[in-house]
Amino acid sequence: MPTEILMPALSPTMEEGTLAKWLVKEGDEVSSGDLLAEIETDKATMEFEAVDEGVIGKILISEGTEGVKVNSPIAVLLADGESADDIGAAPAAAPVATDPPAAAETTAETPSAAAPAPAPVANDGSRVFASPLARRIAADKGIDLKSLKGSGPHGRIVKADVENAEAKPTAEASAPAASAAPASSAAPAAVATGPSTEAVLKMYEGRDYEEVSLDGMRKTIAARLTEAKQTIPHFYLRRDIRLDALLAFRSQLNKQLEARGVKLSVNDFIIKASALALQAVPDANAVWAGDRVLKMKSSDVAVAVAIDGGLFTPVLQDADMKSLSALSAQMKDLASRARDRKLAPHEYQGGSFAISNLGMFGIDNFDAVINPPHGAILAVGAGVKKPVVNDEGQVEVATVMSVTLSVDHRVIDGALGANLLQAIADNLENPMTMLA
Secondary structure (H helix, E strand, O other), X not given: OOEEEEOOOOOXXXXXXXXXXXXXXXXXXXXXXXXEEEEEOOOOEEEEEEOOOEEEEEEOOXXXXXXXXXXXXXXXXXXXXXXXXXXXXXXXXXEEOEOOOHHHOOOOOOOOOOOOOOOOEOOOOOEOOEOHHHHHHHHHHOOOHHHOOOOOHHHOEOHHHHHOOOOOOOHHHHOOHHHOOOOOOOOOOOOOOOOOHHHHHHHOOOOOOOOOOOOHHHHHHHHHXXXXXXXXXXXXXXXXXXXXXXXXXXXXXXXXXXXXOOOOOHHHHHHHHHHHXXXXXXXXXXEEOOOOEEEOOOOOEEEOEXXXXXXXXXXXXXXXXXXXXXXXXXXHHHHHHHHOOOOOHHHOOOOOEEEEEOHHHOOOOOOOOOOOOEOEEEEEEEEEEEEEEOOOOOEEEEEEEEEEEEEEOOOOOHHHHHHHHHHHHHHHHOHHHHHO
């Protein structure tokens, strides 16, 4: 029978997407592995493949359609011997699975659409196969499909079989009303997030403005940051870090690495310093998992990358084990592909700790919002020259960088967070130790 191709969940946070482009058209034959379409998620534009062979019988969702819910039908695939006449108005066959990336399996964060109604089952437990058109006619006439013998391909019940049959009550029609599924409990009330759209529009009535619609990425950012600030008990640890030794060391290393085309940034050192600090203070290398804390073994560090319309946080796995030059090359690659929205889900999911650096934008200091389920995020400001008092009690000029560690108090207590921030500062102020 015709089978539905469903909108895939290409990331754990994906609830809907945009069908950006069809790579097939109605009447095309497809085989397992053939590319079917390009889907825009809240984070990237990705291709997905067919896992079955057949003919594209009908495209249900046109190119450019936004807000297509995960698991909703987007096309119908016809098997050998089937035609467009078998599709009918509402295909009801089992869905065709697609091949999203391995890391993009549906999780608790990705609500799934309701599954299609199951096909009738005969008394011996076998499934009853019928075309959608035959199902609809049978429902209209009150005919029990399980009582019919199909004359179509592979014994499928077709339109003629139903039209030639006498009406018999279906099992569903004869079942007592008490057998209906119980109603689900009421959904929790939405958390207020400010004035309603109508109230805001009325407030600015008569003023000139440009209305900007929210794309999937901006909706996701808004939802996750609202969740983070409303559900995570943040606290903040601040301190200044002297960069003079690091800047001198970086300059020396870059001269030596110039022939290899490598140029280390201050951010590369911050990533390495944070990764080593998570190993030195292992209790702080943790994430919140709802009813438990997961203490991570490796230092997987996420780094915020600004892109048009939002941001990504690609994750550098095992950052404590990698050299500065390897981290630099990987970070450049991830940032470049993030800006092109070409990252795979496994490249921006996970991690226990994040870094947000606005120093290159001239920001002296700021507080970053924790990216759940991370236990902490380091907000990094610009390195600026300031008068400081040295160990001898003399005033001198030094390059000082202000940082703020935002901490999830459910995961990390104050003293533990202070130890983590001290370890980061020690690594940055004594950069040669990071090569040991």
